[in-house]
Amino acid sequence: MPELPEVEVTKLGIAPYIEGKTLTELIVHDGRFRWPVPSNLKKILIDQTCSAIHRRGKYLLFYFERGVMVLHLGMTGVLRIQKIQEEPKKYNRIEFHFGDTALRFHDPRKFGSVLWHPIEHGPIENFPLLKKLGVEPFENEFSGVNGTKLLYERSRGRTVSVKQYLLAGQVVVGVGNIYCSESLFEAKINPKTPAGKISKPRYERLAKAVQLILKKAIQAGGSSLKDFVHSDGEPGHFMVLTKVYDRAGLPCKECGTPIKQITQGQRSTYYCPQCQK
DNA sequence: AGCTCAACCTGGCTGC
DNA sequence: TGCAGCCAGGTTGAGC
Missing domain, CATH: 3.20.190.10 (MutM-like, N-terminal)
Known part of the structure; x- marks a missing residue:
């Protein structure tokens, strides 16, 4: 959670x-x-x-x-x-x-x-x-061109998939397994692509996607804040409507292609094989 | 240094 | 209904 x-x-x-x-x-x-x-x-x-x-x-x-x-x-x-x-x-x-x-x-x-x-x-x-934590996604070090630069430069020579690279939190913190899949979908990047092979323009899309996805999720959580802290039953679910996460086999919300689920670094990844190249 | 994988622990769901 | 097996939002640390 x-x-x-x-x-x-x-x-x-x-x-x-x-x-x-x-x-x-x-x-x-x-x-x-x-x-x-x-x-x-x-x-x-x-x-x-x-x-x-x-x-x-x-x-x-x-x-x-x-x-x-x-x-x-x-x-x-x-x-x-x-x-x-x-x-x-x-x-x-x-x-x-x-x-x-x-x-x-x-x-x-x-x-x-x-x-x-x-x-x-x-x-x-x-x-x-x-x-050893990466930078905060909403701080200056990651905003504007800084985020793109960091993601791009730190990834050169890296052979791990971009999914694992982002999830590891060594460049930017806070992107867990759900929002990692969601961010890569937003940026239209295939999660299997080696981190070191991704171009600067694509990392620019990814940096923006990470900020957008996280910001949206915070806003969604914020609305159920009261329930959350006062609840003594099960915590309120923040789970924002996901585009790909936990949607294996279901149609992509953009193109209708069935969403794929794969395992990377012992964790599930979800993506649209059509939209994410 | 970077990569992979086991491990920590408990509950819930699926399928036989 | 019962039970085995697998999966789950995170992260470290060992071994190569």
């Missing part, structure tokens, strides 16, 4: 409830995530005030006085704002109380993570997991 748009929408949804608030209690129901939740996290965070929540790629960064809590939603993670009186549900792995407001991290598959970066370790950019 969480690609960049979902993480961004989550950030926008929870920030008003958390920013400027002081953590009063932290309960770890099950801290066996991708990496174990630091055993002393409660001790570290209690009585600290969260000044801001930022997003870097698919990571959420909670800024506290003495450091930054780094949270990743993994495949199935969802954050919800609830009253502390509400009963925590199954798979609520960890909850942060800010007065009578609870921020609950729900994550069935435990691929998420919650880590701590103490201020003594320097700027958050030094955090190992963030260090």
Whole structure:
């Protein structure tokens, strides 16, 4: 579920409830995530005030006085704002109380993570997991000609498919498996094409497509924001209407050709063999 | 350095 | 109805 748009929408949804608030209690129901939740996290965070929540790629960064809590939603993670009186549900792995407001991290598959970066370790950019990330799709480094240049130059000599190249997030972050297929369809590029063989004009189309697809998804998520953060049932689906993703065998919405599904780098890719050359 | 692949974990769906 | 097998939004780390 969480690609960049979902993480961004989550950030926008929870920030008003958390920013400027002081953590009063932290309960770890099950801290066996991708990496174990630091055993002393409660001790570290209690009585600290969260000044801001930022997003870097698919990571959420909670800024506290003495450091930054780094949270990743993994495949199935969802954050919800609830009253502390509400009963925590199954798979609520960890909850942060800010007065009578609870921020609950729900994550069935435990691929998420919650880590701590103490201020003594320097700027958050030094955090190992963030260090190798590509640029933000909406920041200056990727806008205008910059995005095209980056995608083109960094791909020279690369033999991996453009699908895997984009998905890896080493050039631009935030494009997950769904929006990767969607962006390549938007740019009319065949996902199997080796990244190093794609011309500059085509990378220009791709850079624009990535921004468009992600922006649209954020807008779609934004509309269901309220439901999302207040829900204590299943999270609202942001899934925007996809043109190709999860549409194997169905007619392409532009030309009617059946959409193909293939596997690349252990992940499914969907594309239109007619529209994407 | 870049490529491929196993691994982390749980639930839901498909097909026998 | 039951159960085995496969698939799922992400990412690291090992081995070549």
